[in-house]
Amino acid sequence: MAGSTAKTVHDIFVNMEYGPAATSSAATAQAWLDHHSRSLGLFIDGKFVRPADRQSRSLVDSKGGNLCSTVCAVEDDISQCASSAVNGFKAWSSLTCYQRAKVLLRLVSVLGQHAQCLSELCDLCEASCSSSTLVRLLQFYSGWAQLRDTLITNWTPLGVVAVVVSDDCSLYSLMLKVLPALAMGNSVIVVPGRSTSPPALLLGQLFMSAGFPAGAFNVVTGCDMTLGAKVAKNASISYVTYSGNKQDGVTLCKATAGMGVPVSVSPCIGATCPFIIFESADIDSAVDGVIDTAFKKKKEVHWLLCVQENVLDSVVARLRLRMAGMKCVALPSDGDRALVEAAVQEAQQQGATLVQSCAAPPSGTQYPPTVLCGAAPSSSCVVNPSAGPLLPLLTFRSNTEAVALGNHSPHGQAASIWTEDLTLALETAKNLSVGSVWVNSHSVCDPCLPVSGHKDSGTCTDGGQEGLYQFLRPSSSSSPPLPRSSPVSMDYTKFGTAASPAIIPDDSDSASAPKPYLQFVGGKACKAVSGCSVAVQSSGASSVLAYCPDGGRKDVRNAVEAAIKVQPGWMKKSPSARAQSLYSLAKGLEAKKRDLAASINVQTGISLEDADREVELSIARLSDLAAYCDKIQGGTLPMLQSGSALSIPEALGVVGVVLPDKNPLLSMVTLLGAAIAGGNAVIMVPSQKHPLPTLAFVQVLQFSDLPAGLVNIVTGSRDQLTMALATHSVIKAIWYWGSSEGCQYLQYTCTSPLKTLRLFCQKDNMGKDWTHPSLLEEMWRNAVQWKSVWIPTA
Structure with missing residues (x-):
């Protein structure tokens, strides 16, 4: 038709543009918030509780509008919650494996009825997690609840487990801790972050609808990360596990030191992960994967693009084509904009060249997606990346050099490898010090995959059968390894500095003198x-x-x-x-x-x-x-995907x-x-x-x-x-x-x-x-x- 502006299929394949985004509605979630007067209380003993005279914490949506407020719990609330959790553990753990599995499966049906409300609430709070992902988690862990005594013999639940997450943690990371703990027979106290508080409270309501005993699932909210340490201090807590950024995890570890409660951390936010493209890769698919994962509006990890020198020009050309016309990404604050610009300026001074979707606006919190080609491994954008849409690009020649670049980061969370050579992919995967490796793909998450935090990315295993053992203890253990206690006042700088006792010569003859021993170092x-x-x-x-x-x-x-x-x-x-x-x-x-x-x-x-x-x-x-x-x-695992x-x-x-x-x-x-x-x-x-x-x-x-x-x-x-x-x-x-x-x-x-x-x-x-x-x-x-x-x- 003359003058038509409609694009043909050929035009779309040439430009590789994304289609228009579907409009979303949040009417159901807004109605649920209105039902609670946009003032959410705590979830204790199977019901919402809103104590009087408590401070509150306001939550805003992505546009800056007031979403709701949550209560800041105090010591009395924590004591009430812990007492409820102890009773909930007695009731929940006394059920048979079949009965616990039946309740978890019933939750799948309840979740299906209210999937729209939960999905909309997650979008409003920017706590990304689809209802289908939660259904998969529930189906997987309900099976383990059924088979616990059959396949995991001689192990017993810990008791009351506290699950703590940071403000920027996703609902998926939270539930990846909660559901296995429940499946193994523990009761759970959730200490959510800012973004996960409303969805966690909604889930508490859905858990009760599915038939969970009162107290088996509890939610306490607060003003900051100190609430996690306050919950851990309660003598009823048997184990504390954390997900989120490393800074808050370190704060929690230090605050709970000496309390006699084991603490594990999974810093899933802010890690730097290598995205490795070999010359044997399908370059178009690899570049499409880069665009899809590196420039998200909200991303949990930072990516480091590593490209083999032989295909560098081809990769950069396709990046320019795919990035053309991409919109600027909103940064959290003006301070973040300054950090991004400083990192770009430093990279350019060290010889990097820019590939940008458009020119950066002169001011404001918007910044265009940017690839820093030829960034130095010591550059701050590589070592300590900012929150902006920056993608450092480094080159390598051999597989050994690619592994060295991939292991350069102190983090060890995940890596994406792109090559059509399976032998090369498996060899690289084996040598990378990371918990997850995705070949010709990225960001694949499934509860059947066991992932340990390598290096600075965690101290426990989540997912799979292996991730269940953090919520169990051997049945032969009559007492916990650490008795509950109050931290003692210590000068940590002086620990282990006391002088050894002096040795005074005695008058014994050489025949009866004590025998001297040697230590053993380096084989000698x-x-x-x-x-x-x-x-x-x-x-x-x-x-x-x-x-x-x-x-x-x-x-x-x-x-x-x-x-x-x-x-x-x-x-x-x-x-x-x-x-x-x-x-x-x-x-x-x-x-x-x-x-x-x-x-x-x-x-x-x-x-x-x-x-x-x-x-x-x-x-x-x-x-x-x-x-x-x-x-x-180890072995092969049953995944939904092919x-x-x-x-x-x-x-x-x-x-x-x-x-x-x-x-x-x-x-x-x-x-x-x-x-x-x-x-x-x-x-x-x-x-x-x-x-x-x-x-x-x-x-x-x-x-x-x-x-x-x-x-x-x-x-x-x-x-x-x-x-x-x-x-x-x-x-x-x-x-x-x-x-x-x-x-x-x-x-x-x-x-x-x-x-x-x-x-x-x-x-x-x-x-x-x-x-x-x-x-x-x-x-x-x-x-x-x-x-x-x-x-x-x-």
Whole structure:
């Protein structure tokens, strides 16, 4: 038709423009808010509660209009909520697995009836989560609720779980914590952020409609992140888990240090993730993926575009074509605009060139989507990206260089790889230190995918069967690892700085003089760097049994340097090869069993018969862990989409272990065997009270076929060596048995970078039953982290 402005199909394919966005209505959500007078209370004991004389917090929508207000809870509200949650746990956990699964499935139907209201409310609050995504979560975890006692035997729920999220966290990340906790039989107290408060309160109402017991699901809202610490302080809380940005997560960890409650964090906001395009990729699809994920109005992660040099010009040309005409993105404030402009200016000064959809307006909070081509790896837009629509582009030549760029970030959340070469994709995925890898795709989320936060991206696993264990404890555990307590007043800078006790020469003859021992670092028995020793007392503290080196920070540093050299090669060994080394270690232990039994007898004062029994159990324990090496190795996962989803257990890296006093040999070989069976290197600090069995074990290590530096033993003051382990940036995890002050110090200190902590407060030689066989699975799960790889086929 003459003069028609309608575009043909050919025009649309040439321009690759997006179609007009559908108009959205929020009438149902607005009506729900009006029903509550736009003043939302707390959700406690199955009903809305609005206490009098409480401060409120106003929420605004994306246009700046007043949306509603939420109550700021105080101590009395938290106590009421915790009491309700305890009763809710008793009622919820007393149901059979089938009954809990039935309630969760009923919630799917209820959610379907009110999907429009929830979806509209999420859009208004910018807490993105579709109702279909929630349905998938419910269906997946209702199945696990049904099969908990069948497939996860000898584990029991924790009790009351507090789920805390930051203001910028999505509803999906919140429910990825809530639903598995409920499926395993726990009750939940949700402490939502600003954007997730209204949807969480609506869900509380829907949960009750589905038949949840009163108190099984509770929501308390507040003014800031301090509410999470106030909830954790309540003695009824068994576990605290957090999702959101890292800054608020660190604040929560420090605020809860010393309370005796385990805290895990999943910093899912603000991480930098590599988007890697190889020359073998479908360039058009890859560029379309970049545009789709890098310039969203609200994005949870920052992307770093890495392009192979051979296809750089092709990628940049397609980026220019696809970005032409894209609208500016609104920034949160004028201050963010200034940060974006400063980052762009710095990148240009370092040689970067710009690809922009349009010219930046002279003022205001709008900024165009911008690609910084040729950005330097040290540029602030790469190392510390701002909140704006900036996409740094770096180039690489080889696969090795691509992996180096991808691992350059301190974060380890996810990566997107684009290539038609499957071998190259799998090799790259294996070498990237991230929790999720998407091949020829991006941002694929499904509850069946287990994802561990690598490096600075978390201390727990979410999703899949593996993510359920954070909400369970072994049935054999009669008490929690950390007794509830109030934080003590500590000067964290002085922890572990006390001088070692002085050694005074005695008049004994050389024949009866205490025997000197050596520590084990880098595959060699050696003295401490300081050259000093500490006395080892007998069980009655009446005489000196031996002298051992007084190790310190430099000894730990030398041990870490030896460990990081050998750990990558040990991790790459086949599971069967690691198993053979552990079997060999068990044989070496058997050859020295008389000496080790005598050492246990002299050190602890138990009978020779009991000491022999502990050695025999230690030999069997090493053999069991050797058998574990090639028995649990992940596998394929059932995804809704067409493709292959893989779950892969990986080593943590270098693990610091402060050993317990109880069963000094059996506990040591259990922790050592679990760590190296998972592919880790170990730095062990023997029990300060009973170090001799561990030091006698050095003879076994010297004649083993373990690589030099894989296992290191540093003796000395427990607090001083704990401080050295906590402040070393390379150590990825610390397993600690010691004082409550030491537990508090580690919780407060191990946040930059994040370390995975397993803390146990030992008093009066009580604690784990090291003879129980259930320890094998528990410790092995502590020794690995999980990676998911998604490969679409259509």
